[in-house]
Amino acid sequence: MMMAVLLAVAQTLFQCVLLLLLTPVVAWLLEDLPRWINGEAVSGPVRHVRSAGLFWRAAFRQPLAPGMALVLAVSLLSLAVLPAVTTGGALISLANPLLVGILLLVGRLMLGRxxxxxxxxxxxxxxxxxxxxxxxxxxxxxxxxxxxGLCAMLHIEPVPGLEGALGACVLALAISCPPLREGDTLQRLEGMKDRAARDMARQVAQVLNFVWIFLLADLALPISVGLPEAGLSGWFVGLAALLARILLVVMVLVTLRLTAQERSERLTALFAGVALLLALAGRFAT
Amino acid sequence: MTGQGRIVLPAALVAILATSAPAIAVALGVWMTQERRACPLWWALPALLCSVLIPDSTVALLALFPVLYWPALSSRDGALFPALSSLLAVAVLWHAGAINPIFCMAGLGAMILLVLGRCALWGEKPGDLGLLRPAILATLMIAAQDEGLTTGARIALEALLLDLTLLVLYVPALRLLPALAILRLPFPPLPGFIVLWLGIHAALGLAAGVQGWSVIGVFVALLIGLISLVDVLTVGRRPEAGVLPVGPAGPAGAVGAIALATILLPLIVFGVFSPVLHHVGGEWVWPFWSLGGGDGAHLRLPAIVLLLGAIWLWLVKSWRVERGLEKAFADLFSGRIQTAQGETGLFEEPAALPWVLRRLIVGGRGRARAMMSLKVGKMPDTRRMAVGLWLVLLALVLAVLGLTS
Known part of the structure; x- marks a missing residue:
């Protein structure tokens, strides 16, 4: 019993650290991948990783501005709560999609002005x-x-209708509310004069973007989250699936951006309709 | 009226209304004469007469809703007693005989969409549509009771009680400590989010449990979400100011009051009304630490609040500065509430219909004229409406699926 609790806590901590390490890489992908596809020369993710390291060192030592701290706290909480490698995390019972999603959107509204x-x-x-x-x-x-609970249920009894519907929902979310871009962040920080505060806000925006992508990935492919009963090999499969689905969502987001399909109300409505249709069809088919 | 009276009076009114139907009629009459802008008589008189003559008819009940909500939704200034219309609506539904919940829900949904459509086309800000949510929740509760889903009825009742409490407290809160008005917003961990979450799960519990409600349940859930979104636009907005003042307690005090109310309000509401919950739901519950959705889902908001608070405190490191916590609270709030209530660009200017639609209208007019003189009209360019066409087709398929199930 004690051992299980310790394992769950350890896994939650590992998940947080791993995902925070992935954050600058994903920020780099979001920023530079469209340019690379367009044929421009881009540099590696070293700059992003270094500035993220500086940011975390500062966050450990200095106090943050309260508003920024609230946004960062929301992001960190969501990172710890959502299922990553397996569903055996300590805080998995708090992972309600509506709760986490609205928390992240509120964080998005509270970042800068x-x-x-x-x-x-x-x-x-x-x-x-x-x-x-x-x-x-x-x-x-x-x-x-x-x-x-959804991941566990899908492992026991697959519901193809629901999985397709969730994929369509994620597409609708990705189209209506894509991650913040450099220009968005610049516009939000207009009134901020202090350079350190601006850098910090930019890093917080990166973390927030990454958590949003992570939520989308978890919602899109809940079947790829492993179960804690699967043992060590299952754990490694879950780890690989985590990386794969985050990469997949990033690719989809980049494609949406390159083809200028995001922020379109019509497509959002269309995919929401598709999701509803798939879920109802799946329900009536059984 | 003192602040205490504002709370005690509705509470006494609820107690009376819950027990007797004639009291509702008297309350309705008194309320109609006192309200700032009552429903026009040509609608109100037949509706009231019908509801007295045929008390079991759903149509008569539906005709009452415009009478109840007219003052709150029609004028720009809002009603004098906004919470009272919700209370009366819930009381009317509670005492209604054998009504058809699906029909009632459809009427409420049509009313909401009508109000929203009028606001979008005329460029007015919508009134407080959140007042309609208790009626929807009460209908859900009646439907669940009719189908024998006691748990679903209890979930709907929990949401209903919390929502009514928030609505009743809203007006005195605006007077005493205006910042408390944001408790109604659907953002976690505020109580407004609990109402949204419980409402969605009550609707979906019905959709999963009863065959005829599958499609309607999802739409009711979306309707509740839509009302919550309108709440974001309207809560705390005053006709004259447009900006929510923080109140006499100062920013730090306001944040403290909001945090305290967030934790304590559900605790108190569910505790005080637990006999009612027991009466409807069949078991003694006190859902505080873990709110059940009735379908296995659980919402553990206090845990979220504690974790979020701990991480925030660690990031802010308020113990380093003297009175750091107070300063952090004040800084968290300053300037934030003004932006939250600022102009959002929705419902501000009359909708300019897109050229496609205008062309369609003008073309239709032209065609009608051509038909009159028996000339051949020209078809407008409708290629850009392809997405709309697909949506209509989707809706048709959905309707067929829902009907054949």
Whole structure:
């Protein structure tokens, strides 16, 4: 009993550290991959990793501004809560998709001073799609407690309709509310004069972006999260699946950006409709 | 009226309304004469007469809702007693005889969409649509009771009680400590989020448990989400100011009050009303640490609050500065609430219809004229409406699926 609790805590800590290490790499991918595909010369992720290291050193030693600290706390909490390698984390019972999703969106609204006219158009549809996701999970997999319960349930009894619906929901979320770009962050930090504070805010934005991508990845492919009963080999499979699904979501986001398909209300509505259709079809088929 | 009276009076009213139907009629009459802008008589009189003559009819019940919500939704200034219309609506539903919940829900949904559509087209800010949510939740509860899902009924009742409490407290809160109004917002861990989450799960519990509710349940869940979004736009907005003042307690005090109310309000509401929950749900529960959704899902908000607070404190390191915590609270709040209530660009200007639609309307008019003089009209360019067409097709397939199940 004691051993199991310790293992779960250790896994949660490992998950946090691993994902925080991945954060600068994903930020680099989001920033430079579209340019690389366009044929420009890009540098490696060393700069991103170094600035992230500096940021965390500063965060450990100095106090942060309260607003920024709240956004970072929301991101860290979501990182620790969502299922990553297996569903055996210590805080897995808190991983409710609607809760985590709205927390992240609120964090997005609290970062700097966004222009509400633009940001509202992105966040409000995303909240509706999150409600739809929660509704579809409750409809197609009743009895599942949050994302952890959903993963476990899908391992026992696959529900193809729900999986397809979740994929469509994730596409709708990715289209309506893509991660923050460099320009968005610059616009939010307009009033901020202090250079250290600006760098810090940029790093917080990177962490927030990464957690949003991580949530999308978990929602898109909940079947790829391993179960704690699978043993050591299952654990390594889960680790590989974690990296693979994050990479997949990043690729999808980059493709959406390159083809200028994001932030389109019509496509969001279309994919939300597809999700509803798939889930209902799956329910009526059984 | 003192602040205490504002809370005690609705509470006494709830107690009376829950027990007797004639009291509702008297309350309705008194309320209609006192309200700032009552429903026009040509609608109100027949609706009231019908609801008295045919108390078991769902149509008569539906006709009552516009009467109840007219003051709150029609005028720009809002109603004098906004919470009272919700209370009366819930009381009417509670005492209604054998109504058809699906029909009632469809009527409520149509009413919400009508109000929203009017606001979007005329460029007005919508009134407090959150007032309609208790009626939806009460309908859900009645539907769940009709189908024998006691747990689902209890979940809907929990959401209903919390929502009604928030609505009743909203007006005195705006007077005493305006910052407390944000408790209604659907952001975790505020109580408004609990209402949203419980409402979605109550609707979906019904959708999963009863065959005829599959499609409707999902739409009700989306409707509740939509109302929560409108809440974000309207809560705390005053007709004259547009900005929510922090209140006399100062920013630090306001954040402290919000944190305290977030933790304590669900605790107190569920504790005080636990006999009612027991009466409807069949078991003694006190859902605080872990709120059940009725379908196996659980919401453990206090754990989230504690963890979030711990991480935030560690990042802010408030113990390094003297009175650091107070300063951090004040800094967290300053400037934030103004931006949250600023202009969002929605519902501000009359909708300019897209050229496709305008062309369609004008073309239709032209065609009608051409039909009159028996000339041949020209088809407008509808290629860009392909997405709309697909959505309509999707909706058709959905409807067929829902009907054949």
């Amino acid at each position: 966004p222009s509400l006219r633009d940001e509202g158009r992105r966040v409000l549809p995303a909240v509706l799609v999150l409600c739809l996701t929660e509704a579809l999970i409750a409809l197609a997999a009743p009895g599942a407690d949050g994302l952890g």
